[in-house]
Amino acid sequence: MKFQPKASHFIDGEYVEDTAGAPIDVVYPATGEIIARLHSATPAIVDRALAAAKDAQKAWEAMTGTERGRVLRRAADIMRDRNHELSVIETHDTGKPIQETTVADATSGADALEYFGGLAPSLTGEHIPLAGGDFAYTIREALGVCVGIGAWNYPTQIACWKGAPALACGNTMVFKPSETTPLSALKVAEILVEAGAPKGVYNVVQGYGDVGAALVTDPRVAKVSLTGSVPTGRKVYAAAAGGMKHVTMELGGKSPMIVFDDADVENAVSGAILGNFYSSGQVCSNGTRVFVQEGIKEAFLTRLAERLAKARIGDPMDPEVSFGPVVSQGQMEIVKGYIAKAVAEGARLVFGGRQLDRAGFYLEPTVFADVTDDMTIAREEIFGPVMSVLDFASEEEVMARANATEFGLAAGVFTRDLSRAHRVVRGFEAGTCYINTYNLAPVEAPFGGSKMSGIGRENSKLAINHYSELKTVYVSMNDVEAPY
Numbered sequence: 234m235k236f237q238p239k240a241s242h243f244i245d246g247e248y249v250e251d252t253a254g255a256p257i258d259v260v261y262p263a264t265g266e267i268i269a270r271l272h273s274a275t276p277a278i279v280d281r282a283l284a285a286a287k288d289a290q291k292a293w294e295a296m297t298g299t300e301r302g303r304v305l306r307r308a309a310d311i312m313r314d315r316n317h318e319l320s321v322i323e324t325h326d327t328g329k330p331i332q333e334t335t336v337a338d339a340t341s342g343a344d345a346l347e348y349f350g351g352l353a354p355s356l357t358g359e360h361i362p363l364a365g366g367d368f369a370y371t372i373r374e375a376l377g378v379c380v381g382i383g384a385w386n387y388p389t390q391i392a393c394w395k396g397a398p399a400l401a402c403g404n405t406m407v408f409k410p411s412e413t414t415p416l417s418a419l420k421v422a423e424i425l426v427e428a429g430a431p432k433g434v435y436n437v438v439q440g441y442g443d444v445g446a447a448l449v450t451d452p453r454v455a456k457v458s459l460t461g462s463v464p465t466g467r468k469v470y471a472a473a474a475g476g477m478k479h480v481t482m483e484l485g486g487k488s489p490m491i492v493f494d495d496a497d498v499e500n501a502v503s504g505a506i507l508g509n510f511y512s513s514g515q516v517c518s519n520g521t522r523v524f525v526q527e528g529i530k531e532a533f534l535t536r537l538a539e540r541l542a543k544a545r546i547g548d549p550m551d552p553e554v555s556f557g558p559v560v561s562q563g564q565m566e567i568v569k570g571y572i573a574k575a576v577a578e579g580a581r582l583v584f585g586g587r588q589l590d591r592a593g594f595y596l597e598p599t600v601f602a603d604v605t606d607d608m609t610i611a612r613e614e615i616f617g618p619v620m621s622v623l624d625f626a627s628e629e630e631v632m633a634r635a636n637a638t639e640f641g642l643a644a645g646v647f648t649r650d651l652s653r654a655h656r657v658v659r660g661f662e663a664g665t666c667y668i669n670t671y672n673l674a675p676v677e678a679p680f681g682g683s684k685m686s687g688i689g690r691e692n693s694k695l696a697i698n699h700y701s702e703l704k705t706v707y708v709s710m711n712d713v714e715a716p717y
């Protein structure tokens with residue numbers, strides 16, 4: 234098989250196989266054909282990976298930040314050099330168009346490796362002057378072994394967004410990709426070793442949820458970072474709490490995007506397209522509830538339909554194709570279920586709505602108008618190419634409705650009125666907000682959710698706090714006074 238890796242897992246600097254694990258078939262979403270067969274990790278493999286990470290951790294932390302940073306920056310260079318090869322793998326793993334994977338996956342992973350590689354030498358504690366000449370100082374220490382668990386929409390990016398800050402701080406990692414997209418994390422591990430990472434610093438094990446659960450509960454693990462759905466997040470958070478482990482949770486959303494009458498229609502339509510149909514809608518921060526003010530509604534819907542008609546749907550390996558299949562048969566059925574429910578509940582289908590008559594898991598980009606807050610498609614995360622357009626009249630009304638959700642990942646506003654834009658984002662109950670754009674996630678800025686959408690932040694200097702802890706040292710310059 235064309236995309237068959239050397240083995241299923243990458244442990245202690247090398248590929249490792251154990252065919253006793255349940256088979257994992259990797260399916261190319263554009264055709265439905267099996268392109269690789271891997272095996273889920275057995276308990277022996279999980280143990281071996283955690284032991285390797287544990288063994289490697291102290292020596293990795295003992296290296297200087299400059300040395301660790303150099304490894305990460307070298308890995309970033311290798312990823313960029315191999316961008317084409319990695320993008321082809323990512324397209325076959327996820328079905329995302331090569332047009333997207335070439336600019337948003339290995340490149341985004343390389344950005345994270347470069348950014349945290351650059352930060353590594355400057356990670357320090359501080360000196361705190363105290364009364365009588367006493368002082369305290371803090372030492373920034375690694376947490377230990379970190380577990381990363383990924384979703385299937387951005388497998389390379391997630392492997393790097395978790396690995397890069399973890400390794401920069403002197404932790405080691407065992408990463409478990411989603412079993413739907415297991416191929417690219419192996420490449421990340423390979424590249425880190427080629428860049429000079431000592432063996433055991435970054436390990437990859439494949440597996441279903443049970444493997445993730447075994448990793449999360451192991452006493453050798455100090456931290457768990459999950460990208461996944463809210464139900465999985467709840468389980469993983471609870472399991473981690475048993476061992477008082479640190480967590481980062483990047484979970485799902487049902488984010489609002491508000492388009493006011495005075496918005497630039499073309500920009501608002503572009504934002505709505507990016508925030509609903511990029512990666513066939515399989516992006517956690519998507520603005521899937523598009524609130525459009527009454528005065529601009531018809532212009533917005535007309536232009537949206539015209540622009541969507543230009544989407545090039547087809548073979549994701551064709552560089553001209555801008556819209557590919559969804560990730561799996563299962564995901565396609567879930568999305569079709571939501572489309573049927575929307576029709577049954579009275580939403581007006583204004584674009585798409587059908588499965589394409591061809592092999593693979595292709596759905597049309599789909600838009601519903603006249604959606605109301607109580608409809609299922611306005612309340613639940615669909616994770617597919619379905620946009621809900623909802624009407625609104627006033628700012629006050631739309632803010633209350635935008636926030637009336639358990640999720641709080643992202644939110645966006647399109648308006649030419651600057652004060653309104655800032656007032657609106659101040660009012661959003663969401664971790665990542667956009668003014669006159671949508672869904673950009675540069676490594677320099679914190680990314681993450683509030684409410685049920687997550688705990689902690691990825692990217693930016695803030696991520697360092699989630700992969701290290703401070704040891705406080707009190708130093709006395711005086712005699713010790715005791716009461717008796």
Ligand code: NDP
Pocket residue numbers: 382383384385386387409410411412413440441442443444445446447449459460461462463464465466468469482483484485486516517518614616642682687
């Ligand atoms: P899931 O929650 O189904 O799975 C996420 C990962 O967790 C998978 O690797 C899964 O393994 C694993 N897992 C499942 N059960 C357990 C368990 N009990 N203990 C430990 N690990 C477990 O999400 P999907 O893969 O379906 O991804 C889609 C979801 O991810 C959406 O809700 C989306 O919003 C969210 N997401 C959030 C992002 C963010 O940054 N906020 C970014 C991207 C996606 P397996 O797949 O083998 O079951």
